Amino acid sequence: MPLLDVQDLRVDLPVEAGTLHAVRGIDLSVERGEMLCLVGESGCGKSMTSLALMGLLPRRARLSAGRLDFDGESLTALSERRRGQLRGRRMAMIFQEPMTALNPAYTLGNQLCEAFLRHRLGNRRQARERAIELLERVGISAAAERLAQYPHQLSGGLRQRVMIAMALMCDPDLIIADEPTTALDVTIQAQILRLLRDLQQELGTAVIFITHDLGVVARIADRVAVMYAGEVIETAPTQALYANPSHPYTRGLLSCIPAPGKTPPGSRLQAIPGVVPSLVGEVEGCAFRNRCPLVREGQVDAARCERTPELRQLAGAHQARCHYAEHRAATRVVQPELSP
Amino acid sequence: MNALSSPGALADQAGAPTGTETDGDIDTMPALELCALSKRYTLGGGLFKRGRALQAVSEVSLAIPRGQVMGLVGESGCGKSTLAKMLLGLVTPSAGEVRVDGRPLGDAGQKALARHIQPIFQDPYSSLNPRKRVAAIVELPLRVHGIGTPRERARRVAETLDLVGLPQRAATQFPGQLSGGQRQRVAIARALIMRPDIVICDEPTSALDVSVQAQILNLLLDLKQEFGLTYLFISHDLAVVEHLVDRVAVMYLGRIVEEGSREQIFAAPRHPYTQALLASALTPEPGLGVPDIGLGDVMPDPSNPPSGCAFHPRCPKAQARCRETRPALMAETTGVSRAACHFASA
Numbered sequence: 001m002p003l004l005d006v007q008d009l010r011v012d013l014p015v016e017a018g019t020l021h022a023v024r025g026i027d028l029s030v031e032r033g034e035m036l037c038l039v040g041e042s043g044c045g046k047s048m049t050s051l052a053l054m055g056l057l058p059r060r061a062r063l064s065a066g067r068l069d070f071d072g073e074s075l076t077a078l079s080e081r082r083r084g085q086l087r088g089r090r091m092a093m094i095f096q097e098p099m100t101a102l103n104p105a106y107t108l109g110n111q112l113c114e115a116f117l118r119h120r121l122g123n124r125r126q127a128r129e130r131a132i133e134l135l136e137r138v139g140i141s142a143a144a145e146r147l148a149q150y151p152h153q154l155s156g157g158l159r160q161r162v163m164i165a166m167a168l169m170c171d172p173d174l175i176i177a178d179e180p181t182t183a184l185d186v187t188i189q190a191q192i193l194r195l196l197r198d199l200q201q202e203l204g205t206a207v208i209f210i211t212h213d214l215g216v217v218a219r220i221a222d223r224v225a226v227m228y229a230g231e232v233i234e235t236a237p238t239q240a241l242y243a244n245p246s247h248p249y250t251r252g253l254l255s256c257i258p259a260p261g262k263t264p265p266g267s268r269l270q271a272i273p274g275v276v277p278s279l280v281g282e283v284e285g286c287a288f289r290n291r292c293p294l295v296r297e298g299q300v301d302a303a304r305c306e307r308t309p310e311l312r313q314l315a316g317a318h319q320a321r322c323h324y325a326e327h328r329a330a331t332r333v334v335q336p337e338l339s340p
Numbered sequence: 341m342n343a344l345s346s347p348g349a350l351a352d353q354a355g356a357p358t359g360t361e362t363d364g365d366i367d368t369m370p371a372l373e374l375c376a377l378s379k380r381y382t383l384g385g386g387l388f389k390r391g392r393a394l395q396a397v398s399e400v401s402l403a404i405p406r407g408q409v410m411g412l413v414g415e416s417g418c419g420k421s422t423l424a425k426m427l428l429g430l431v432t433p434s435a436g437e438v439r440v441d442g443r444p445l446g447d448a449g450q451k452a453l454a455r456h457i458q459p460i461f462q463d464p465y466s467s468l469n470p471r472k473r474v475a476a477i478v479e480l481p482l483r484v485h486g487i488g489t490p491r492e493r494a495r496r497v498a499e500t501l502d503l504v505g506l507p508q509r510a511a512t513q514f515p516g517q518l519s520g521g522q523r524q525r526v527a528i529a530r531a532l533i534m535r536p537d538i539v540i541c542d543e544p545t546s547a548l549d550v551s552v553q554a555q556i557l558n559l560l561l562d563l564k565q566e567f568g569l570t571y572l573f574i575s576h577d578l579a580v581v582e583h584l585v586d587r588v589a590v591m592y593l594g595r596i597v598e599e600g601s602r603e604q605i606f607a608a609p610r611h612p613y614t615q616a617l618l619a620s621a622l623t624p625e626p627g628l629g630v631p632d633i634g635l636g637d638v639m640p641d642p643s644n645p646p647s648g649c650a651f652h653p654r655c656p657k658a659q660a661r662c663r664e665t666r667p668a669l670m671a672e673t674t675g676v677s678r679a680a681c682h683f684a685s686a
Binding site: 041042156185186187188189190191193194197212213214215216217218219220221238239241242252253254256257258259260263265266267268269270271272273275 | 415416519520549550551552553554555558561576578579580582583584602606616619623624625626628629630631632633635
């Protein structure tokens, strides 16, 4: 049984012009101790998905799910009180910007111990001991003195280390990390990712890692789910996804980042022309078809793409939401046009 | 490329030096030269109390040949943005000077500077006035400089929008109605309408999605080619830098620690900091894991820089000499980059 089992998760947000379908029926499962990367561009629904899983959606949002089970227990059936008991205790979250996620008015010690004490896992002395132990584990020196410091006294990298320690305080089964290294310098990013990966493997914690950076995904993920316009459009073990990207959007994403040693410097990069469709109102058919090179070049029957594709099973654990996932002609180099 | 129409007509209208002179010295002269440029800020202090000095930029000397792209990389707080602001005349240097085509810009004033050097900033959401229509935003530099009649200006705006790949209907829209990529195109149009020789690109794509980033990078390359523009390209994305630039300067705590051609820096980095930066770039190659670069978290406090080589507290190769003597940036020699390290690998 997977730790997290999600089927047909939907999140709707009422907006002025109607209903924004931010998450449009996604299936996800996370095994214990697994690192799943959720990757996609802004507005694809990846952050809404994470907030839905944590039970932190904005009040006006409407959630529905065919199944939303955490460790065999249905989250949708839980009272807000029971949900609160899970949150921070068995599921923890690490946000992108530690400066806004940490409270500037409280000491680090205060914030580190809060969840531990609220969930009654021990007394103040035990909380303090655990905080010191974890700060040391995430590579922070003089941990005992740090407890009396305030967030502004730390650098961005140190603050993110504190966030990781905080997420680990109650020894959770699942950590959701939403772009935790996006605001950091590359040198710091590498160190934080290494730390997170080491801890995850050592403690056997499952992690859902949300990012837009395919470089990061390649280096840390066990499995990848690519999102586009509120849907998972491809999911596969990491090696399989990079070796054999099967949705035209995934191929587009991989080819528009310059690859050192492969893309000749100064050459034109492949861009994905066009924009993401509006998710206000119903989206009919394949959401990517207006930008899809297969459709644009007439390589496939566009009429078929008017019908919404299912997430189809390919070889192994590889799935793609495309009628033409087996079609390979699109991998030839296509010169994109200048205009969007 | 069909969007790049009639550049000649635009250049005639510019009324600013266009860099088309053909004298011999102009061709060999760097388009932009920074000579021992420094910026010192004073922190705190009061009527009777002396503030602490913060040396944001120290004796930076760089020369960018005409039509080339110089990449500037380094961690946040290393002084990249202060350097860019000095080039744009937004911050007055404490020492040193900026030369355009060999002429010092020191007392030329900000208006004259703006004819030569224009910026493209990181965030197209905050760099465009949300209450002005796109046409007014793009036209503003011409109005400030009193160039052309309203009709001529309108024509220039239309041409420039075309040039950056924006539809003409965008002219009457507000920035809020445009996507991130389109907004960055507006910022590029605004920078180019003055026909500058030099464009300072400060993280121009880091706020954009990767699929849009590729479009903007292609556009910047096309425009450079078309108009022989010279770019200073500030970025933390090393894959993008490697793709776009001719030369690279690496900054650490206000100083250039290494400078050389793209091939030199990416194939054979000599400074340990450059080596660590390159090692920490995560290319999309599964199975390689995350490299252990062992740099430590802490960028030193610029108001209290370490003695000797500023990088020594984080440097895996540091020795006693590094704590005592600051290594100078070596002079240019053939074939290798200039590096400021006592133990620079050959």
